[in-house]
Every structure is written in C-alpha cells, then in structure tokens.
Amino acid sequence: MYLQLSDEELVGLLKVDDHLALENLFNRYYKSLCQLSAVYTKDFEIAEEVVANMFMKLWDTRNDLNLQNVKGYLSVSIRNASINQLQRKKLVVESIDEVAHQLSNIADELTPLNIITGRESYNRILKLIDTLPASQREVLLMSHVDNLSKHEIAAISDISVRTVETTLYQSVKKLRLLLKDFYNSAASN
C-alpha cells in the first residue's frame, strides 16, 4: 500500500520508474503546493501550471535525487519556481473577482461576525493584503496553506520560527491599522 509509505520511500520508488509513487506524491501535495505557489503568482491557474511542471521535473531528475526531507524540498522548489515565473511574466493579472466569488460562499455562513461586517470589508482586506510589505504578505498567506507548520514556513523562507511568529503578528496588526485608516477617511468624507 502506497498510502503507508513515507514521502522519502516514495521518492526512492521513483528511481525504479514507479508511476504510482509519483501519483501518490502528487495527490499528497498538489493542493498545498498550489496554494503556496499562488502566494507568489497571485493566480491560481498559473500556480497549478507551476506545480504540474515541477512534478514533471521531479520525474526527470528522479535518478539524481537523494532527499532527506521531501516536503521541504518540494516547498522550496515551488517557491523558487513561482518567483522565477513571476520574473519571467511581469504582467500578472490579479484575479480579485474570482476571490470575491469564492468569498460569497463564506459570507453566506451566518456567524455573528459576518452579520456585522458583511462582504465589503472582506474585499477591502483582500486588496489591503497586497499592499503589505512582501515578507509580511508572504508569511500571512503561507500560514493558511494546508498542512504547513510554522517550522516549515520558517525553513522555506529561510527565517527563524520566532521571526515567522512576529511577522505574522505584525502583518495582522498592520492590516488592522490600514483598515482603521480606510474607515476613518471614509467617515470624514
């Protein structure tokens, strides 16, 4: 059973041309890697492309791989590939509309918070996230990628766990300030 095998064992199986091993790795990490890539590319379609290409590359280089930490390797590869992709394609279309569409599902849930705030401030926050300093934006969004711990975020971005924690807190604090500014200026107008 492939489900039982660790990532490292699966990568070992790639060397004997085992397609199922690649498929299992793909199923295990596709979603979270796409989310990670989208932090940089800001476009989910491009993110999916980047991830698919990375798996093809993984297959091509399977005989030279000797990995201790497969998840870390994949995450760092995706980060690099996504940043490269950005540099290659300077013009990135930001799909705020799509995000807003997904938000409509969330906003339909009637938590007390949603009743008070509504959808508008969500869109406001989404736009403000893109105005954060790059490092804060990166850590804030990475903290929501599936199955990615603080330690792994620290390893991928090459910063300490402590820095991840403080950056996360600073990004939320900054966003609160930005939001307050926005509402104050809206009220005075």
Added chain:
Amino acid sequence: MEEQSYRLITAYFEKTISDEGLTQLREWIEESPANLAQFSETIQILEASKAYTAQPLNQQKSWVGIQQYINQPLKAKNTRILRYKWLAAAAILLAVCSTTLAWYKHMLNALTSIEYAEVSNVNGRHTKVYLPDSSVVYLSGGSKIKFAKGFDGKTRNVQLNGEAFFDVVHQAKPFVVSSGKISTVVLGTSFNVKAYSSQQKVTVTVKSGKVGVLATVNGKRKLVKYLTPDEQIEINTLNGLYAFGQTDAHAVSGWINNDLSFYNTALTDIAQSIEHHYGVHIDFTDPEQGHVKLTTKFDNVSLKQVMQTLSELSGLAYTQKGNQFFFTNTNQKGGSIMR
C-alpha cells in the same frame, strides 16, 4: 501582552488553542471593549486572508498532463507512438469484449436462480463497485457488501458490513442497505453508511436527496427517522439509543478521496478508521487513553505523518512493530495490573 493576545487569537482561529489559553482569551476579551474589537477585527483579517488561498480546480487535468509527459518514451519517433496506440486500443477492445462476455454469462445464470455477488476489502484497500443498476459504491477497508446479481427482486437490496459511500441511481424500485437490524431506504441519493459489526454502532450520513432509516425491533420494521442532506444519525445497536444532528457530509465521505476528518472524536474511533484505511493494527497499552477526544483532518497524508499528528495531539507516544502500533503514555510511572 499585545503580541500574546494576537497569538491567542491566531491559535483560536486555527482551532489549536488549549483550554487554558481559551480561558485566558475569554478573560482578556471581557477586560475592555477595545479588546473585543481587536478580537473580532483580527478574526476577520485571518478569515479574509484564508479565503485568499483558494482550492485547486484542475487537479485531474494537471495529473493527466504529467502522466502523458512521463509515459512518453525518450527519443520516441512518431511511428512508434502510433504502433503503441494501436496496441493499446486492441488491448482495451479485448478487455471490454471479455468482460462483457463474462457479464452476459452471469446474467444468464441470474435468470435461473438468485445468485449473490460479494465484494470484500481487506484493511487498507478501497474499491469502487458498480452495482447492476449502475449505482456506484465506494467500499472502505475492512468492509464487505453482498447483493443479488441483477437486482431482480422488488427492491434493490444490498447488505453491508463496514463503511461505504453509496451514489444511487434514481429508480422507482427502492434501494435498501441493510446492516444488521438497521436498514437505510432510498430512491436515488448519495449517502455514507458506517456499520462495522465490531463497533455495535451504525452511522448514516446523507449527502444529497432524502433517506429513510429503519430499524427492525421484535421482528417488525419501523421508521427511525428521515434524513435530509448534511444530516447524520448514529444508532447504538446494543441499547437502541440514537442521536441525530447536522454534519458536513462532504467531510464524512472524504475517505473516498483519502481525506479523513474527525470532529471531537474519541481516539479509539479515530484509530479504528486508521486501521481500516491504512491496513494496520493500533493498540493502546492502557485502554483509558483512547477516550481522549480529538479534532483533526488528514488530507492524503502518509501513515507516519498521521501517527505523528495523533501522538502530538493526544500527548501519547507510539511505538511501531511492523504493521502493529502501540500508543503508550509518555510519562507513565506506574499502572494497574488489574486492567
């Protein structure tokens, strides 16, 4: 203190907060309206930023692309690919012919006498079963279904021991899943039934449509409850007590995609699911330890990672011997020999 409060709110949002932290957070919120405002604003920001990370839509398509890529032989010439394609087509044709032939034979047999088909899975194996009426059953590990070939009777009857997700094609003939004394009757819906005879418990969860759950008491069948989408009923078959409520049917049936979610579930129940899913044995050196309730989610992760997460959440250590896992208390200094 400011950073500490952000940390508590983040832990609360990620549902990783400890009881102690929760009390601390509650007290801090009650201290002043400004704190309450900070709390709700922070949660709102976290929720919005979570929505920023979307779900992939084209996983299947991406995999097909990768598969094509890895299947192409190096330095392949056009003619060779063509020949392969021809061979593949021939092989598929042959396979289709032989299976239809076999199926016709079965059908002929079914006309003369009622024959039953049985599909069973060992732990750790999943199968997708197509029923004679082209309904689909996803059969979980350690589970078994039995049904009359051809579904000729007045009802489409399936016997189940274990867990299965049914996607039933609509027909006037009722579709009945019986697991011991409990039967689930539908016309055309999708729902999940978990009924391992070892657990003395039957759980039915509805994903779409309407489902009737019946129990046989003193030889008479009577209706327990009708269920609508995202409703779940849990029946204890020993004492006949049942409980029902709302749930997320998508999460309950997630196991068919190797996604396991547990909400406030006893570790023993989680262990049993893991046993069926991954085909391993899990034991507790002290059965009391299994009572701790956990909320967690495993999306297609390896067994090793599952065990590590469970061990972290429960505070129990585990040891592995081949296919066998033992949960032990990390800081145990004594115990009782009478257990």
